[in-house]
Amino acid sequence: MLAKKDLRKISDCLFEIPKSFRPDMKASARVYASEKMLDQILSDESLVQLVNVATLPGIVKYALAMPDIHEGYGFPIGGVMASSMESGVISPGGVGFDINCGVRLLTSRFSHEDLEPKIEDLANQLQRDIPSGVGRGGNIRLSGKEMDGVLREGVGWAVEKGYALEEDSARCEEGGCMVQADPGLVSERAKRRGSDQLGTLGSGNHFLEVQKVEAIFDNEAAQAFGLKQGQVVLSIHTGSRGLGHQVCTDYVRLLNTKLPTWGIRLPDRELAYAPLASREGREYLGAMAAAANFAWCNRQLITRLVRLAWKRILGGDARLDLVYDVAHNIAKVEKHEINGENKEVCVHRKGATRAFPPGHLEIPKIYQAVGQPVLIPGSMGTSSYVLAGAESAMKNSFGSVCHGAGRRLSRKAAKRQVWGADLRKELLARGIVIRCHSTAGLAEEAPLAYKDVDAVVDIIAKAGLAKKVARLKPMAVIKA
């Protein structure tokens, strides 16, 4: 059992479980949190899971948790782990089933006052046009050849087909395409599941949100990102749908059959891994990258539908520009400074977001002066944030920050405390329009089921990992 006494305070917002805590740890485990947050974090198994992560071979520096950490399976959600390319491992559980679940932010030319009279019509149109929930397929059914194109090229496929603007791919992490992707490593099952799911939102905590910029914290960064006080923006939160889920399922199953032959026993089967230097490790990376490309293409196809709905309601020259698109469930091969040397490592982010600083060559030129945009969605009805990556993240957290608010209540507990219909009325009374298919599902996603996103982002800013740029408030939420 882990208790507060097992953590050493490094600063007001950073705590560490030393390597000596358990004999099988190969590195320490660090958590970004306030002392008050620690009490809540220690109420589930998330830090025990973080300690398990710290036992993985070839782990570099330390296992990391963000302030929105909560219990997952194998790896906690809200965790970061980097592995040595030579001696380290890659783990599907360190990425998650929803490979490249992520967020993108679009800006409009409207102020919220100008949009308010049309918000209900807009919400209705968006709900009609963007398929969500389980069982409703998208408007595109991919042939085998087209599917391979999506898996190989990501947003590039959408640009070729005329579903994206030229500048959209540059404003995605990885340019909307991971080059390691190999469609041949994705199973036929995964492809079948994804074949009619491109351009669909899914369900659970996935959503589309029309928002207003309520506060600007950094004028220079806001200007670079194209954000203005009172402006209407739009966020899309979804991932790789059934295709990604199946890729992860396939590889966790495969790796669990390999572990006995490699002589490996794990405290949790969801920690199953392959050495990065092994064929299986490279194959998972190739399949994961392909699924990540599917997710970027998915968010791009949803953007296309959103742009069409936008024009339909608001007029022909109403446009939406992409600010950025980030992944928060992914493994990336990146260069980081390790013991004074610039080395390639495999960074797993499961419920964590990349936050590269000003000057980093992998972020778009237009953002290099201010840092990479980082998009942090809050829970339904609460604030979302736009941050900018800072140098301290590169030094201390493998260029990573939190991904959102993280759950604190189970779905059952949320439904006991909140009645979906009352929640809808309460949100409407606060000027937030909700469109969803399931009222029970609404209660499960109630704000009280989540941690306080303001507190989570405050810790990230206090630790210097990223700076606050803007706070967004919802005007309309569209979900399954």
Place this chain on the structure above:
Amino acid sequence: MKLYEILEHTADLKIRAYGRDLPGLFSNALKGMFEAIRPTTKKEKKEIKRDIEIESVDREALLVDFLSEALYLSDINNETYLAVEFSEFGDNRLKGKISGFEVSGFDEEIKAVTYHGVKIEEKGDRWEATVLFDI
């Protein structure tokens, strides 16, 4: 005897299934998984049967892999399954037919069946299994 119950878990779906024997346990776990996500069956309830055949490293993995296969079949066919009849059932291998109906959708989406904390235990005169699902 209760067939299954839904337990508390912060972010996911946790189900404990019961059975008089292992095949019954697997069948009730299947039923619990799909009932937990609240299917909307179509007006014309035509019964559907699908073949299923799984080989796994051990009994616990067999349960997870069986449920994963049912989830895959559900996703590509838009169906829910309520029961299974086995023609073969061993510690790490099974073969049979799952039966159910077409659906227009489900209220919730299971992303995957996880191996996390999966347990199959004999308690007195019945079997119990606990499975965690990523929602």
